[in-house]
Amino acid sequence: MSARIIDGKAIAKEIRAEIKQRVEQMAVRHGMRPGLAVILVGKDPASEVYVRGKIADCKEVGIQSELIELPVEVTQAELLRRIDALNADPAVHGILVQLPLPGHIEMRSILERISVEKDVDGFHLYNVGGLITGDTIFPPCTPYGVQKLLDHEGIDVEGRNVVVVGASNIVGKPLAVMLMQKDATVCICHKKTRDLAQFTILADILVVAAGVPGLIVPQMIRTGTVVIDVGINRLPDGRITGDVDFEGVRQKASYITPVPGGVGPMTRAMLLHNTILSAERTLGERPKSFKLSAL
Ligand code: NAD
Numbered sequence: 001m002s003a004r005i006i007d008g009k010a011i012a013k014e015i016r017a018e019i020k021q022r023v024e025q026m027a028v029r030h031g032m033r034p035g036l037a038v039i040l041v042g043k044d045p046a047s048e049v050y051v052r053g054k055i056a057d058c059k060e061v062g063i064q065s066e067l068i069e070l071p072v073e074v075t076q077a078e079l080l081r082r083i084d085a086l087n088a089d090p091a092v093h094g095i096l097v098q099l100p101l102p103g104h105i106e107m108r109s110i111l112e113r114i115s116v117e118k119d120v121d122g123f124h125l126y127n128v129g130g131l132i133t134g135d136t137i138f139p140p141c142t143p144y145g146v147q148k149l150l151d152h153e154g155i156d157v158e159g160r161n162v163v164v165v166g167a168s169n170i171v172g173k174p175l176a177v178m179l180m181q182k183d184a185t186v187c188i189c190h191k192k193t194r195d196l197a198q199f200t201i202l203a204d205i206l207v208v209a210a211g212v213p214g215l216i217v218p219q220m221i222r223t224g225t226v227v228i229d230v231g232i233n234r235l236p237d238g239r240i241t242g243d244v245d246f247e248g249v250r251q252k253a254s255y256i257t258p259v260p261g262g263v264g265p266m267t268r269a270m271l272l273h274n275t276i277l278s279a280e281r282t283l284g285e286r287p288k289s290f291k292l293s294a295l
Pocket of ligand 1: 192
């Protein structure tokens, strides 16, 4: 068996094209465009690359973006003041604070200050809590991107065994909860899990977000498993790789995502999706929240 490779880059391109149309319609009908504000604190090279990518994506689809670059020594009070100003600005529909923040800034207070109606990253406690009740304003972008990939390929999770490797607040945990809302049977593994393979072997769908290159090898999965690799790791030679032994596992899996070109572009696309959704809500064109089970 050789797996079908899920082309996240192509699917994300389709999503961006659809968003671009919605943005143009909004400009014609209402004379406005969605606005995304991105706050970048300091000069972390990886964060700078991510932020520039997000700004370029906005440009491509016609979303107005504003990059607010602040020095690494910015105070918590100043950062909160900036967020308050963006919360009050009707031209801003989405606010994103690029993580990680410097150590002297209390991350949770910053994320909680963002208006829940503008929390397009989905990291505000209200949105995180909404995942549990099944009714949220913005799902977080990476888990949402994974769900969209599965939908696009017609992979139904209902009643299937889904194993999520990685239990972080931004990927593993929210994804597990979102898949539960769709009636998957979900198992979450993490670095303290003993004998990871005894769990992964049960997976109909395996999602890996651990940040460990080569963690998943063919012996750990059943023939026909759907494998979604969220990991992004830079090898010493500069290459980017996921958490899955791609060449080995693709011989056994039914579907597999490549790295790069799988989940990464979807994460970026879902940020744009959340931003247009937010703008459409201000026009009363979309409900204020939605059921995760219906996503
Ligand atoms: P994290 O470090 O916050 O969490 C990693 C999780 O994996 C933890 O729960 C940890 O317990 C678990 N883990 C670590 N080693 C393990 C092991 N040997 N066996 C089982 N579980 C193990 O990381 P994160 O922010 O969730 O990111 C995870 C990976 O996903 C990273 O490679 C990151 O770069 C990538 N990522 C990709 C995207 C994307 O858009 N594709 C978005 C976010 C993160």
